[in-house]
């Protein structure tokens with residue numbers, strides 16, 4: 001109630017609450033004790049010859065129950081917020097309760113947190129409970145994109161359990177992927193290479209893993225346009241997120257149709273940054289889960 005816009009509304013609510021309580025008290029009282037004051041001369045209606053309205057008051061336990069509820073209400077609004085801006089003798093508030101439990105939580109877990117931050121990744125990996133926590137965290141934060149088991153999905157979100165890391169497999173590189181996110185940037189080549197060029201380079205890329213003849217018609221174009229990012233031999237460059245094109249692990253697909261589409265449209269995969277959303281311990285747990 002502390003955020004009432006003005007004292008008027010607070011006063012209004014206090015008046016309303018107190019007068020309702022007084023009204024209820026009067027009602028209860030009058031049912032049981034006001035009766036004597038009623039004039040006996042009142043004529044009771046009679047129906048069907050002998051059906052009269054009863055004179056019995058409701059049972060007395062009823063009176064005590066209502067009376068008890070009234071006392072309880074009064075005590076309650078003295079102790080807790082309930083009367084307009086009045087915050088109650090105990091000074092209880094929902095916000096304060098949340099803050100208190102947050103402090104409790106911090107105090108209880110600060111130690112565990114610090115402990116995890118001091119452990120090595122291997123130690124974390126050998127602790128089944130911690131790995132359980134890491135997996136739960138992964139399911140909650142990452143599985144919508146990377147799949148529940150982290151094996152990727154939809155030719156769009158990479159498998160995080162294979163040997164191929166676009167942005168690098170070291171703990172530092174994985175940390176950077178999680179903390180800062182990643183923006184892959186591979187422009188569309190249609191306008192530069194033309195239909196025939198795309199066809200030839202795509203064929204070159206598709207055959208790269210089996211070794212391509214020096215005389216392949218796409219080779220010159222690949223050397224000219226692609227090696228800056230994907231490397232002379234096509235094995236990629238983690239600093240740019242340029243994937244290895246010589247293995248059989250593909251994000252968007254390694255058959256002719258998929259590679260053609262990659263070249264025609266370009267690819268711009270986005271891994272969102274989690275540095276703000278997760279704390280250091282959570283990020284460390286996730287690294288332990290992913291790194292080998």
Ligand code: HEC
Pocket residue numbers: 166184185186187189201202205221222225226227228229230240241242243245249250251252253254259262263267268269270
């Ligand atoms: C500016 C750097 C850059 C250049 C130049 C570049 N690429 Fe890429 N390429 C990337 C990046 C980064 C990705 C990853 C895109 C993503 O993850 O969304 C990528 C992805 C790809 C993929 C998809 C791989 C997969 O796993 O599905 C193919 C195929 C590819 N590039 C081929 C080429 C070819 C062929 C050329 C030359 C015509 C080329 N790239 C030029 C940076 C580059």
Ligand code: HEC
Pocket residue numbers: 138141142143144145146156157158160164165166167168174177178182183184241268269270271272274286290
């Ligand atoms: C909104 C979807 C989305 C969510 C959520 C997401 N990711 Fe990603 N992540 C991606 C995409 C897309 C890429 C690939 C970016 C690219 O094309 O290079 C990626 C790439 C990565 C990479 C780099 C992979 C490589 O091969 O180098 C890591 C590591 C990673 N994610 C970890 C995580 C973790 C851990 C979480 C949970 C905290 C997470 N991701 C949540 C979409 C997501």
